[in-house]
Amino acid sequence: MSDDQPELDRGPRAARNQLYAIMDQDTGLQEKADRALAVGKSYLGAENGHLTYVDPALEHWEAIASTDSDDGTFPPGLTLDLDATYCRRTVEDDACIALHDAPNQGWDDDPAFQAHGLHCYHGVPVTVGESTYGTVCFVSESPRDEAFTRDETMFAELIGYLLGQEIERSLDEAKLTERQRLVEVLNRVFRHNLRNKLTVVRGNAEYLHSSADHRADRIDAITQAVEDLLETIESARELGSLVMESRDPLALDVEAISIDVATQVRETFPEASIGVEGAGEGTATTIRASPILELALRELVENAVKHGGSSPSVTISFAHDDRYLCIHVTDDGPGLPENERRIIRRGDETPLRHGNGLGLWLVQWTAQRLGGDVDASVSSAGTTITLRLPYGPTRIESVQE
Numbered sequence: 001m002s003d004d005q006p007e008l009d010r011g012p013r014a015a016r017n018q019l020y021a022i023m024d025q026d027t028g029l030q031e032k033a034d035r036a037l038a039v040g041k042s043y044l045g046a047e048n049g050h051l052t053y054v055d056p057a058l059e060h061w062e063a064i065a066s067t068d069s070d071d072g073t074f075p076p077g078l079t080l081d082l083d084a085t086y087c088r089r090t091v092e093d094d095a096c097i098a099l100h101d102a103p104n105q106g107w108d109d110d111p112a113f114q115a116h117g118l119h120c121y122h123g124v125p126v127t128v129g130e131s132t133y134g135t136v137c138f139v140s141e142s143p144r145d146e147a148f149t150r151d152e153t154m155f156a157e158l159i160g161y162l163l164g165q166e167i168e169r170s171l172d173e174a175k176l177t178e179r180q181r182l183v184e185v186l187n188r189v190f191r192h193n194l195r196n197k198l199t200v201v202r203g204n205a206e207y208l209h210s211s212a213d214h215r216a217d218r219i220d221a222i223t224q225a226v227e228d229l230l231e232t233i234e235s236a237r238e239l240g241s242l243v244m245e246s247r248d249p250l251a252l253d254v255e256a257i258s259i260d261v262a263t264q265v266r267e268t269f270p271e272a273s274i275g276v277e278g279a280g281e282g283t284a285t286t287i288r289a290s291p292i293l294e295l296a297l298r299e300l301v302e303n304a305v306k307h308g309g310s311s312p313s314v315t316i317s318f319a320h321d322d323r324y325l326c327i328h329v330t331d332d333g334p335g336l337p338e339n340e341r342r343i344i345r346r347g348d349e350t351p352l353r354h355g356n357g358l359g360l361w362l363v364q365w366t367a368q369r370l371g372g373d374v375d376a377s378v379s380s381a382g383t384t385i386t387l388r389l390p391y392g393p394t395r396i397e398s399v400q401e
Contacts, residue, residue: 012043012151012155015039015040015042015043015155016155016158018039019036019039019040019155019158019159019162022035022036022039023036023162023166029166029167029170030065032163032166033051033064033065033163033166034065034067036159036162036163037049037050037051037065037066037067037136037159038067039159040136040138040155040156040159041067041138043152043155044122044138044148044152044155044156045140045144046120046122046138046139046140047120047139047140047141047142048066048067048068048072048073048074048138048139048140049066049067049136049137049138049139050063050064050065050066050067050068050074050135050136050137050138050139051063051064051065051066051126051134051135051136051163052064052087052126052134052135052136052137053133053134054082054087054088054091054132054133054134054135055082055251055288056082056088056091056092057251057288058251058286058287058288058391059081059082059083060079060082060288060391061079061080061081061082061085061087061088061134062077062078062079062080062134063075063076063077063078063079064076064134066078074139079322079323079391083111084111084112084114084115084116085112085115085116086099086110086112086118086121086123086137086139087123087134087135087137088112089123090123090124090125090135090137091125091132091134091135094125094132095125096122096123096124096125096153096156096157097121097122097123098121098122098123098147098148098153099119099120099121099122100119100120100143100144100145100146100147100148101119101120101143101144102118102119102120102121102143103119104143117141118139118140118141119140119141119142119143119144120138120139120140120141120142120143120144121137121138121139122137122138122139122148122152122153122156123135123136123137123138123156124136124137124153124156124157124159124160125160126160126163126164126167127160127161127164128164128167128168128171129168133164133167135160136156136159136160136163138156197225197226197228197229198225198229200221200222200225201222201225201226204218204219204221204222205222249288249289249290250288250289250290250291251286251287251288252286252287252288252289252291252293253285253286254285254286254287254289254293254297254318254325254327254389255276255278255279255285255318256285257293257294257297258276258297258316258327259276260294261294261297261298261301261316262274262275262276262301262316264298265298265301265302265305265314268302269302269305269312271310271311271312272305272308272311272312272313272314273311273312273313273314274301274305274313274314274315274316275313275314275315275316276315276316276317277315277316277317277318279318279320280318283318283319283320283325284320284325284391285318285325286391287325287389287390287391288391289370289389290366290369290370292366292369293366293370293389295362295366296362296363296366296367296387297316297327297329297387299359299360299362299363300329300363300385300387301314301316301329302359303359303360304329304330304331304333304383304385305331307331307333307334307383308331308332308333308382309333309334312331312332312333313331313332314329314330314331315328315329315330315331316328316329316330317330323390323391324372324388324389324390324391325388325389325390325391326386326387326388327386327387327388327389328384328385328386329384329385329386329387330382330383330384331382331383331384332381332382333382333383334382363385363387366387367387367388367389370389370390371389371390372387372388372389372390373388374386374387374388375388
């Protein structure tokens with residue numbers, strides 16, 4: 001919110017009316033959050049207002065929406081160590097924390113005051129479903145002359161409640177859209193693969209029936225077609241069960257999952273060499289994500305093995321930056337075919353048109369669902385596919401996709 005915008009009426013009734021009008025408008029969650037925070041900032045006389053996501057398991061704090069500018073001290077998208085924020089207490093206590101002059105209220109030794117020097121903090125929990133999502137908080141570097149009033153606390157709580165309802169509604173809509181898309185894709189997969197594979201089975205069966213020469217290659221073609229169909233059915237079953245489960249994201253150790261995946265794939269393909277390079281000091285591999293990540297990672301490793309020749313070698317390794325963990329799956333095969341590279345680049349239903357089943361489409365879809373992306377690098381030495389996933393949740397904009 002720019003400084004040259006007109007001052008909002010700070011009366012409690014007028015502020016509530018402004019807030020309800022914002023929530024009634026047919027706009028996106030991000031815009032509603034921005035405007036609601038601006039009303040709260042004005043009403044409370046604060047320097048900034050934030051909608052935050054808090055994950056105690058990962059000690060993660062993120063400004064999902066903020067009245068601060070992109071080049072300000074607390075811009076949208078900022079991530080902090082939860083221990084260095086007042087919000088940790090709001091979430092721990094599941095209650096309002098109201099500080100009008102932190103050091104003079106006994107908070108001068110608190111890590112949040114030591115880190116940011118904020119004298120003024122008013123934070124309330126934001127609940128989505130039955131879980132605490134994060135906080136709505138209003139902050140200032142300067143202290144207030146008087147404590148926050150009961151009306152001011154009730155208004156901040158109202159903002160937190162209404163934004164929690166909006167987030168829940170948006171998540172429910174996203175889940176419904178996701179399930180509808182899954183049904184469409186699975187229908188297309190089965191129509192395409194069943195027709196093609198059964199055509200192979202019928203053609204070879206007719207040949208064997210009419211010929212006394214029971215050629216091994218014809219029998220092998222039937223067997224392979226049936227195995228491909230069974231593999232597609234199993235992938236669809238696993239994908240469907242994971243998507244249909246209404247589970248919140250979990251704190252997942254990706255390095256541990258990668259070791260499990262390598263073990264599973266080695267059992268299926270004993271001729272393959274599959275290794276996991278440890279992340280090393282300074283690279284955290286625990287992220288907040290859906291369990292579907294394990295299935296996507298297994299698809300990547302299996303795809304690398306299948307394209308790697310008679311004795312494939314596959315390595316899983318890790319890198320990171322401030323917000324993202326990168327999972328590299330590298331093989332020494334002849335390179336990813338162009339039609340599969342298009343799947344990675346475009347993320348559409350290309351694999352269905354080319355008969356490649358659900359594998360790489362699932363990887364691309366999983367990356368998008370978790371707020372990340374996927375990329376492929378091909379050289380004479382082989383192929384590296386990189387999953388880039390955020391440590392914390394996706395931003396509000398992604399929730400609405």
